[in-house]
Amino acid sequence: MKLPVAILLATLCLHVGDSYRIFVVFPMPGRSHTILGDGVVRHLAAAGHDITYVTPSPKKNVPKNVRQIDVSDNFNHFPTEELNLKRHIEGDTALDISSILGYMLTIHNVTFHNPNVREILVDPNEQFDLVIVEWMFSELYSGFGAILGAPFIWVSTVEPHWMVLQLIDEASSPAFTADIMGSGLPPFSFKERVSQLFTQILIRGIKFFDNSEDKIYSSLAPYFKARGRQQPPLQEIAFNASLMFGNSHVSLGQAMTLPENYKGIGGYHIDSKLPPIPEDLQKVLDNAKHGVIYFSMGSNLKSKDLPDELKKSLLKMFSEIKYTVIWKFEEVLPGVPDNVHIIQWAPQPSILAHPKCVLFITHGGLLSTTETIHYGKPIIGIPVFADQFINVERAVAKGFAKRVDLSMTMADQLKSAINEILQDPKYTTTVKELSFIYHDRPTTPGAELVHWTEHVIKTKGAPHLRSAALAVPFYQKLYLDLLALTVAVLLVIRAVVHRIFKKSSKKEKTQ
Ligand SMILES: *[C@@H]1O[C@H](CO)[C@@H](O)[C@H](O)[C@H]1NC(C)=O
Ligand SMILES: *[C@@H]1O[C@H](CO)[C@@H](O)[C@H](O)[C@H]1NC(C)=O
Numbered sequence: 001m002k003l004p005v006a007i008l009l010a011t012l013c014l015h016v017g018d019s020y021r022i023f024v025v026f027p028m029p030g031r032s033h034t035i036l037g038d039g040v041v042r043h044l045a046a047a048g049h050d051i052t053y054v055t056p057s058p059k060k061n062v063p064k065n066v067r068q069i070d071v072s073d074n075f076n077h078f079p080t081e082e083l084n085l086k087r088h089i090e091g092d093t094a095l096d097i098s099s100i101l102g103y104m105l106t107i108h109n110v111t112f113h114n115p116n117v118r119e120i121l122v123d124p125n126e127q128f129d130l131v132i133v134e135w136m137f138s139e140l141y142s143g144f145g146a147i148l149g150a151p152f153i154w155v156s157t158v159e160p161h162w163m164v165l166q167l168i169d170e171a172s173s174p175a176f177t178a179d180i181m182g183s184g185l186p187p188f189s190f191k192e193r194v195s196q197l198f199t200q201i202l203i204r205g206i207k208f209f210d211n212s213e214d215k216i217y218s219s220l221a222p223y224f225k226a227r228g229r230q231q232p233p234l235q236e237i238a239f240n241a242s243l244m245f246g247n248s249h250v251s252l253g254q255a256m257t258l259p260e261n262y263k264g265i266g267g268y269h270i271d272s273k274l275p276p277i278p279e280d281l282q283k284v285l286d287n288a289k290h291g292v293i294y295f296s297m298g299s300n301l302k303s304k305d306l307p308d309e310l311k312k313s314l315l316k317m318f319s320e321i322k323y324t325v326i327w328k329f330e331e332v333l334p335g336v337p338d339n340v341h342i343i344q345w346a347p348q349p350s351i352l353a354h355p356k357c358v359l360f361i362t363h364g365g366l367l368s369t370t371e372t373i374h375y376g377k378p379i380i381g382i383p384v385f386a387d388q389f390i391n392v393e394r395a396v397a398k399g400f401a402k403r404v405d406l407s408m409t410m411a412d413q414l415k416s417a418i419n420e421i422l423q424d425p426k427y428t429t430t431v432k433e434l435s436f437i438y439h440d441r442p443t444t445p446g447a448e449l450v451h452w453t454e455h456v457i458k459t460k461g462a463p464h465l466r467s468a469a470l471a472v473p474f475y476q477k478l479y480l481d482l483l484a485l486t487v488a489v490l491l492v493i494r495a496v497v498h499r500i501f502k503k504s505s506k507k508e509k510t511q
Contacts, residue, residue: 020129025054027111029074039269043446104137122226139238151242151461159253169259169467251438261465268445275347288324291358296328313411364392376435378427400431
């Protein structure tokens, strides 16, 4: 008798704090995507909600209220070759937009049909109050909301751009907002402005003519059936999100008009607790006389793919500078100079937070760029793929970065960039100012995430936040109907005038 009572009480207690069941989907097989998904789950679980988390990288120790759905199979469907640094140095980086879209669709397809995911989707006992899904170049994941019969929230992992904004409001203008895949920042030159427009048209064209998205969506029919739901058209649910979380903040990007249901919560992935620093690394940091340069190309791109020649020239260059260098590198290197410390694993936030750290050499991924502003450290960006180019370009334009291109001869450029940044205080001053703007918010990004998530659930999908623009077709926005009407009226007037004129001239003739 006692045990059931205890269970009953425990259940009641949970419900007092309004514990919701939330389905979180971050299935991209890549470290940075996992970090963003983990961040969402960490905040929501800490707020007491029951989380079901679709992830390619399940963790060992998760709180009791987090259930992980393993989609690690997704790693078998992603072209890791594309991430190979060596290929980029050799200039073989041809990943065009069309193949990127193709890879993304494959991940969507295999995620939906993963047996672990299927098990939940077909079970009508699995009920959820909300779905949170990562947007990755397709609207297919809106299907999770429709299948589970719950409102859903998109998470956009980069600065707001036209492809995601059109889902909750309208596409931002290519005349003054940058596409994530391109380069160039507003104000655009004529050529750049045309190229931005062209990118929008090209991507719309590819999506319009490629029917694999529809095919995958049709293959979801059994899920709808299992739950006794009609399958709505993809076009209807794709634009039906309640909210969009953006991994963005004005300190990192550019000020722009955003709809009410876009919430920029850039930086939410950064845990307020710094990971511990191993003792020997702590000593290196504490004892660095001239400051520490932290060098890491992230977790996807392995520095061991660098050609030997390049490794040697980098080590030689580092030996010629007075600063201490901490290089995150996956292999043991011969002939490492005294001021260089190779570490296989790096507690990156803790290194960046250390007062002795003066510079970060990075690929310019958005998470790393966010962390540099969070901790106020200038960077040298060596962009390799995807949004890294535009991130580095933004950082340079904001004045806290220099860009160096990946090449066999980059050591010299890297050296002069290091010297310039560390000898001219303006880079550090600028990044400290941005760091102030970044931190000066009414509340932390994590608290905002929890607040808006609960708001959507409490208001049953937050229809009051939706933009009226979604209901207006393209031709009405451009007043093409008015234009057509005006032209028609003018034509009629012309015809009437013409006829009257003809008649009167005929009369004149006959007189
Ligand atoms: C759109 O979202 C609302 C609120 O979440 C929901 O009630 C409605 O059923 C959704 N429409 C479709 C077609 O899924
Ligand atoms: C989706 O995956 C299934 C296997 O699960 C495969 O048969 C199908 O061709 C895939 N569809 C697309 C469009 O890639």
